[in-house]
Amino acid sequence: MNVILQENIKVSSSHIGISNPSLLDFLISYLKTEGMQNHPFSICPLPADGSQRLFWRVVMGDPLKRFIMMENPPRDPFAFKENEAYLLIGQHLFKRQIPVPEILLADLSKGCFVLEDLGSTHLQEKALLVEDRIPLFQKVVEILLQLQIKGLEGFDPNWTCQTPYYDADVMRRYEIEYFKEAFLSRFLGFKKEWPELEPAFRHLIAKASSAGTQVFLHRDFQSRNIMILDHKIGILDWQGGRLGPPGYDLASLLIDPYTCLNQEEQNRIYSHYTDLLNKERPEWVTLFEATYLYLAFQRNLQILGAFAFLTRVRGKIHFTSYIPHAIESLRGLLKKLNDPELGALEELFESGELHDHVSTS
Secondary structure, three states: OEEEOOOOOEEEHHHHHOOOHHHHHHHHHHHHHOOOOOOOEEEEEEOOOOOOOEEEEEEEOOOOEEEEEEEOOOOOHHHHHHHHHHHHHHHHHHHOOOOOOOEEEEEOOOOEEEEEOOOOOEHHHHHHHOOOOHHHHHHHHHHHHHHHHHOOOOOOHHHOOOOOEOOHHHHHHHHHHHHHHHHHHHHOOOOOOOHHHHHHHHHHHHHHHOOOOOEEEOOOOOHHHEEEEOOEEEEOOOOOOEEEOHHHHHHHHHOOOOOOOOHHHHHHHHHHHHHHHHHHOHHHHHHHHHHHHHHHHHHHHHHHHHHHHHHHOOOOHHHHHHHHHHHHHHHHHHHHHOOHHHHHHHHHHHOHHHHHHHHHO
16 A cells, blocks of 8 residues: 655555654655655564664665665764764765665765665575575675775774774773673672772773774674675674774674674684784784784673663663674683683683573573
8 A cells, every 4th residue: 555645655554663753755855856756665574783873774676676775863973973974984885895785865964874785695694504604704704804904005093983092091981891890790790899800801801992093993893794795795883983903803703693603613714814914014923923812702792781671771681692693702711721811801801700690690
């Protein structure tokens, strides 16, 4: 059933799913710009996963055309800055021929965007369906390296919404403190202060921050932010991008609890990336190899904090199922690092108390 909204614009009755009139006005203005104001269309809401942003897929009936609508109302200064980063960094990456969706229209005052549609299949889904997923991940890390190198060219740190660099301050405030507050305290019910862990955390930050800030860093390069459409790979959610070390995004991909790559798979993908890096930027390889595991550990702390926050604060309890794998990943990293300075963290993660609390949470 089609209805008339205004000026002879036809929409499917599914438009009722849009509660914000200004968003509907924004959509109508885009249809006018494209000369599609007299074509019927349908709107389907899409899951937002861990994000507070809202997404819809718009499918035109005649001619067949589809695109994504996104809304992130600028309720506060950070939300506005996040939208600005999404727009400016997204345009930059698209111009650099990085496979991100083209931003077709944006209104920062409303927090509304029209985007190219990269399909419905995440890397997570694809990776869980194929028997040999190494070739797929090898293609992904080839694009990752191009994102890191080409994304750096002409990148303006003033575009960033949180910090211009992934540095010691980010590691402390947005990863370690996040892990302590969201995972240890809120999720497990442990104490809030951990002075006995501070020497280990300071050592971890010193090692990880020595990796430098020589590439464009996505900072959430995991399988649900990577799309597969007709054997082509696309990248989403770049708004947290900044300058950082090459190892962090690779670690985000390899220790991703959504895909659960085993150690052999991780090693082969890591080796492929290292070979590529050695060809493109051989001067980076030594530092990359020396700091990768520390960056992976930092990312692992962030993962645990994020899943705990989404579960306890946002009420998205399905994220709880990924926490056990993230804990096992962190234990594995501690064993690989074999760093006595991280002994207090190893004791915590090998303790029966932690195991018991995770089992009952």
